[in-house]
Amino acid sequence: MSASETAASSGACEASRSTSDAELRIALLGKTGSGRSSSGNTILCRPAFSVDVSSCSVTTRCMKETGTVDGRGISVIDTPGFFHTHLSTQEVIREVGRCVVLSSHGPHVFLVTLQPGRFTQEERDVLEWIKATFGPGVTRFTLVLFTWGDQLHGKCVEDFLEQNDELSAFVSSCHGGFHVFDNSEQNTTSCSQQVEQLLRKIDKLVDGNEGCCYTNDMFKEAENAIRDTREKMLQQRRQRWMNIEDDPTEEQEPEVEKRRRKEDEEVRRRAERLFWCELLTAIGTGAAEGAGIVQTDGDKGKALKKVKVVEKAAAALVTSPFSISSAAKVVGGAVREGSKVLYKHRKTFLR
Numbered sequence: 155m156s157a158s159e160t161a162a163s164s165g166a167c168e169a170s171r172s173t174s175d176a177e178l179r180i181a182l183l184g185k186t187g188s189g190r191s192s193s194g195n196t197i198l199c200r201p202a203f204s205v206d207v208s209s210c211s212v213t214t215r216c217m218k219e220t221g222t223v224d225g226r227g228i229s230v231i232d233t234p235g236f237f238h239t240h241l242s243t244q245e246v247i248r249e250v251g252r253c254v255v256l257s258s259h260g261p262h263v264f265l266v267t268l269q270p271g272r273f274t275q276e277e278r279d280v281l282e283w284i285k286a287t288f289g290p291g292v293t294r295f296t297l298v299l300f301t302w303g304d305q306l307h308g309k310c311v312e313d314f315l316e317q318n319d320e321l322s323a324f325v326s327s328c329h330g331g332f333h334v335f336d337n338s339e340q341n342t343t344s345c346s347q348q349v350e351q352l353l354r355k356i357d358k359l360v361d362g363n364e365g366c367c368y369t370n371d372m373f374k375e376a377e378n379a380i381r382d383t384r385e386k387m388l389q390q391r392r393q394r395w396m397n398i399e400d401d402p403t404e405e406q407e408p409e410v411e412k413r414r415r416k417e418d419e420e421v422r423r424r425a426e427r428l429f430w431c432e433l434l435t436a437i438g439t440g441a442a443e444g445a446g447i448v449q450t451d452g453d454k455g456k457a458l459k460k461v462k463v464v465e466k467a468a469a470a471l472v473t474s475p476f477s478i479s480s481a482a483k484v485v486g487g488a489v490r491e492g493s494k495v496l497y498k499h500r501k502t503f504l505r
Contacts, residue, residue: 177220177227177228177229178226178227178228178229178262178263178353178356178360179228179229179231179257179258179259179260179261179262179263179367180197180228180229180230180231180261180262180263180265180356181230181231181233181253181254181257181261181263181264181265182194182230182231182232182233182264182265182267183233183250183253183264183265183266183267183280183284184235184236184266184267184268184280185235185236185237185267185268185276185277185280186211186234186235186236186237186238187211187235188235188267188268188269188301189267189269189301189302189335190203190213190232190233190235190267191203191204191205191212191213191232192205192301193265193267193299193301193335194219194230194232196335196348196349197221197223197228197230197349197352198219198220198221198223198228198230199221199223199346199349200221202219202221202230203217203219203232211234211235211238211240211241213232213233213234213235214234214238214240214241214249215234215249216231216232216233216234216249216250216252216253216256217231217232218230218231218256218257219232223349223353224350224353226353229257231253231256231257231261233249233250233253234246234249234250236250236276236279236280236283237276237279237280243283247283247287250287251287251288251373251377254368254369254370254373255370257367259367259369260367260368260369260370260372260373261295261367261368262295262356262359262360262363262367262368263295263296263297263330263356263359263360264284264288264292264295264296264297264368265297265298265299266280266281266284266296266297266298266299266328267299267300267301268298268299268300268301268321269300269301269302269305270300270302270303270305270306270311270314270334271305273317273318273320273321277321278320281324284296286376286380287376287380288368288372288373288376289372289373289375289376289379291372292368292376293327293328293329294329294363294368295329295330295359295363295367295368296328296329296330297328297329297330297331297332297333297355297356297359298324298325298328298330298331298332298333299332299333299334299335299352300332300333300334300335301335302335302336303334303335303336304336306334311332311334329359329362329363330355330356330358330359331355333351333352333355335348335352336348
């Protein structure tokens with residue numbers, strides 16, 4: 155940890171110790187439709203956040219609601235979901251970052267909501283965006299909350315985690331571990347038990363962090379790291395284009411290679427067209443000779459026009475009755491002349 159981050163954390167710890175008894179600050183993060191708002195309502199034991207059964211995202215701005223659970227003050231901040239239907243990724247990330255400012259000294263815990271179903275690329279991206287937005291140190295203040303636990307159908311979450319090493323590694327990196335909510339539970343007793351167990355895990359996390367919370371200074375440091383990385387990438391891109399201007403052949407080489415392949419392909423296609431034209435003509439000529447329709451006399455046979463030879467042979471072959479021997483002559487003549495063409499073009503097709 156850097157000196158600045160240590161100092162910031164120390165200040166945050168002092169501020170947190172003075173307020174932790176009065177208020178526990180929770181921020182909800184996750185993909186659209188992962189049950190963030192429902193979980194916030196479960197924690198506060200009231201319909202504090204809007205929940206709608208819809209294919210569209212409901213939460214567009216960070217919203218803070220407070221309540222009292224077992225005589226203890228709790229504030230919960232609901233954030234827009236990643237993969238929001240009406241906001242771009244950059245707009246979501248920018249708005250999600252506001253949860254740090256809205257929670258006074260900063261949240262004690264980030265609850266990352268996931269559904270215990272298939273771990274898709276979207277879930278992977280959400281976890282990466284969270285670490286990119288808040289920095290790698292965010293896992294010190296993170297607890298994974300699996301929502302809609304009834305979908306497990308009695309299966310242990312540990313068994314579900316064993317099926318995916320990537321998800322298991324992320325959960326293991328979170329200092330708060332994980333918890334399961336059954337958001338379908340409606341009776342107050344079951345609801346309060348779930349929340350009590352969650353709060354005990356959060357208290358354990360806060361104690362492990364010595365009362366510290368995730369501060370605005372930490373968030374700014376993460377933003378600076380992202381900005382520095384972006385600047386380095388832009389600088390590398392600019393340097394690459396400068397190198398291309400200094401040595402144009404560096405970029406032109408692929409174009410030259412592409413053009414050469416295109417020319418080779420054209421030559422090959424022309425050779426194929428010539429081959430098939432000659433082959434068909436030779437077969438027709440050979441068949442006609444075999445049938446005794448036309449005789450080749452040195453260059454005289456070669457002077458016959460291709461189309462006329464084939465047409466004349468075909469017409470005669472159709473109208474003339476064949477014996478087995480005459481048919482054999484026709485086939486033999488076609489094979490003989492066709493073989494000559496094949497031999498002539500053998501290099502074209504054996505390359």
